Amino acid sequence: MNHVGHIHRHLKSRTTSHRRVGTTAAVYSTAILKYLTAEGLELAGNASKDLKVKYEELDSLIKGTIAGGGVIPHIHKSLIGKKGQQKTNGCLDSVLSQDS
Structure with a gap:
């Protein structure tokens, strides 16, 4: 679609007195x-x-x-948890077991 940078460059090239074109003008024009x-x-x-x-x-x-x-639509068997098994964060469990 229309990117803000493209619109900004187009606005800058179309100004007759080569004045500064703010970025908000490009953002607003793109939104419109x-x-x-x-x-x-x-x-x-x-x-x-x-x-x-x-x-x-x-x-x-x-x-x-x-x-x-x-x-x-396929999920690998190793990624599906068994029924009754609680989800745990592997990194957190390894850190907690080292501290004990």
Whole structure:
């Protein structure tokens, strides 16, 4: 999206008298652009939902990239504690046992 540094550099290059451009101006401008982009995307999404628009190409792209690119749901057996076993912090237990 829009980064504050990019916006700051753009604001500095567009000033006619080459005066100082504060960083708060860049932060504020970036926040405004981000808000307007989010509002525009939300309105477009609502309109397409209301009109029941279907995009087969977009559906196939999303299925191929998002659904196929996740994390495999597997937790190694050694990481799962046994029932009734209390969780302990290994570092703290070793320090406490050395002090005794």
